[in-house]
Amino acid sequence: MPAWAGALAGLVSGGVALGIAQLVAGFVRPEAFPVLAVADATVDLSPAPVVDFAKETFGFYDKPVLVGGVLVVLALVAAAIGVLSLRRRLAYGLAGLGVFGVVGAFAVVTRPDSAGVTDVLPTAAGVAAGAWTLSWLVRRAAGDRAQMVGTAGGVQTTGAAGRGAPATGATHATDHGVPSAGGTVSSAGVVPSALDRRRLLTGVAGGVVVAGASAVLGWQVGERRTVSAARVGLALPKPTIPARPIPAGADLRISGLSPFITKNQDFYRIDTALIVPQVDPNKWKLRIHGMVDRPIEITYADLLKMPLTEADVTLTCVSNEVGGDLVGNARWLGVRMAEVLRRSGLQANADMLLSTSADGFTCGTPVDVVMDGRDALFAVAMNGEVLPVDHGFPVRQVVPGLYGYVSATKWVVDIKVTRFDRDQAYWTPRGWSAMGPVKTQSRIDLPRQGDSLKAGRTTIAGVAWAQHTGIDAVEVRVDRGDWREARLAQVPGPDTWRQWSLDWDATPGQHTIQVRATDASGHTQTEQQAPPAPDGATGWHTISVRVA
Template sequence: MNESRRHVVRPRDQIVKHGLIAGLKAAAAMILVMIALRFLFGVPSLTEIAADWFSAFLPGRAVDFLLETLSFSAKPLMFVGLLILQIMIGSLSGVAYIGLVQLRELENLGRGLWAVAFGVGLWLIAMTAAVPVFGGGYFGADVGRGGTTFAMVALISFTTYGAVLGYLSHSEVVDGSGYVEERRVFLSKMASWGLFGVLALLGVNFVVRPIFSRLVSGRFSGAGMATLSTEITPNEDFYVISKNIIDPSVNANEWRLEIGGLVEKPYSLNLDELRTMPSVEQFVTLECISNPVGGDLISNAKWRGVPLWDILEKAVVQPGVVDILFRAHDDYTESISLDKSMLEQVIVAYEMNGQPLPDEHGFPARLIVPGFFGIKQVKWMTAIEPVSIDYLGFWERRGWTDKPYVKTFSRFDIPWHRSKLFDDSVLVGGVAFAGKRGIRDVEISDDGGEGWVSVDYISEPLSAYTWVIWTMEYTPAKRGPVTLRVRATDGDGDVQTAEFRDTIPDGASGHDDITVLFQDIPA
């Protein structure tokens, strides 16, 4: 053997150190490839499937806390945590591989082949052990949107890990000029910085920015000028909640809505065919079941779509059906009762405020079920299936109710909590909502709920299923801090309860309140 390229036996501590570093950098390269292929082929990554699996084992109150505190940042934060765990496992695997190299005293060519084989071996373990546990089936057979593609993407990612690990392990063999070692150091540093950049972008976009926005929003900071909600929420301001780390982007030309299950005449629709069916247009307010007392996970829009029963009637539903099951492009599933599906207000929507559904709101088609919380409003629909069982959907299997009727809700929009006011009076206002029951009255109290006064103005609802806007000119009895509380009475005459309850399992309850300070203008 050339003396300038020789095998070096390292002490155990150096093997561990070298293996950890090489494994970390190989895992970095694997993650970069995995993310790139995820966007290229549109199939979920192994990390995303693991995140779904882990979320299923979180206690309901933990999920509630994460959703309330971090909103849509909760799932990406878990994703970043799992990436870090993946890097740690990659580092430990690197130690095992470097130990194998030292034990067998492999030459360069042998090391390269063994490294690739090592990566393929890890892939086989993942496909036959981890993925089935995560609910994806052997080799990703149960992963939606292409199990074969999922397995191939994973194979490329794991092979990348093995190849990079083998390449870095060659740093034990040094070129006499030092050039080979310097080049490897440079490339490994580039891989490390690349991974750091990806993780930083994910963290800033999905975690830091939303938390910062929430902290500086007027409702929490009391700075700036508050804004009263508009009757119709612009698409870009409509609340977004999803189970996904990365939401689907569906190709309209390839999309089809399959109508199957217990029907006599199964068929499918493309988007153009759906649009040519007789449609209806209606205003409907949607609210997330995780919306806290006084929260902002509620919005109102005008939806256009086809009544669900028109679609089902064409297929001829068989006797014995209990629920209508809906499947989505992101593997989300949900159901409503057969009786509910017959209501003309339940539609398969394809437009929102006069525009095609935005991607984040379910393009090309989504379900709209007035009077139910958002967990029933399935986005990115791909299939409708009448079934003979009481089907429990994605969130019901995680502890949430199967009958998510909206509760009576009222909220302050203006003024902001902790506002400092110098006028003798202030315009207070907000929204109130009770689903189909409607709103009969809105009242405010400034004495802890002992006495209540009806507000001056309540807007006419845009439909039987929308919120109303309310306002009142409030004058305090004296200067100083005042805590205002709001409650609504629904159309049945039932007053919104003051009992505070968390969002799980069937939505939050309680009265929203704000504290404002009336003070004199400084001299």
């Protein structure tokens, strides 16, 4: 039997297993899909340098790449299982499927958000479907010329030649299933004397249809079971403390310049969730415990009854490179974190809020930053609409002046009041700083790196940010000449980015443009280049353009 036939049978059987697992997960919980659980466990068990390399290399696509890698490994193993089943023993293949079923089930039930034994159902159903498919395809590959071998130590065969009589060309086997002359005896007793190509390929086609249809249907069922309906049906109260009106000059309205308010669909997304957590607001609770006088639990309805504050706040990811786009500005609506924490009675020596997401991610936020009067929120809305699921629905944290990895927990469900010398959040043991104050930064939005421009008056423009300190000045220089001060847009407060622009009389040739910002405390960006790890990138954003 050719190896390609076994590999094809194994691949299709594996596809059916995953398709059925996806279908059952759609009815149980999308997070119970074993591939996602294995990928999540892979992230948790990977050394910090490997995780950092993946983030830096693949950026937004690190999660799809990881899931794709898991699928490639599964495909290779499935192919090997098929070859073993068709050329050696079917029992070997079934045992291999069983092992991978155990691994998948273990990964699912040990996830932080596991719902218990019901989460094993997708894996169990997938393995059962894969085993049946593998057995079926092996029989089809053998075709009508297969012989059946007795089980009582003899070598009498029964097949197409007639009941109880040796078939023409029968192959005898030892008690161990090793053929004495041509053919291979499986533990199921099937002896394929030759490959029935037509029956195998038609079986493969049927398996592909089943795998694809069940996967698509499972995805659709899972989508329908998400919280979208609950989110759409919510009506949020009006803010008790509205945001300051955005000044007329906050947006310079220059084509190519980042708008003052970033649309929800354009806002960057960085988190550790392989699948976006689907949290029902009717079941959501925020638990606050640890170094408090009164541990409390707050429901979503409780939160909406509290005074709501509206604020314009720019968020930045610590992974943002100089000139990068992992930064955005939005209008948030939520309850002040300080208001909620005071209800629990913070103890005087607590200095850390260890928040936990519904998917198990943890984040350590300095207590003093949250309690100093800034608009640190448990946010429920973004840019006038209920918080998008991708950005933390039903509730997320928003803290001006801190990088997201130490402040902006999405799908937040738990706050442990503690100390930095007692607890560590997700990224700290992976080499990132325990505290992450935002560094003053500026970026050139136009022209773009490598642009070709026409000689004459042109506009250089961009954004700068220094959350909760504010931007006081932005300077630009061309070809390392004198620094020129840019025109600054208006801002409603110190917690948002600030647009800037400068007119430049461009002359023919190759030119280098640099920008630097000075914040309200008088600190000017350093020229020293530093990577994002461990506490944020530094350096002047520099681009090159050609003028004709």
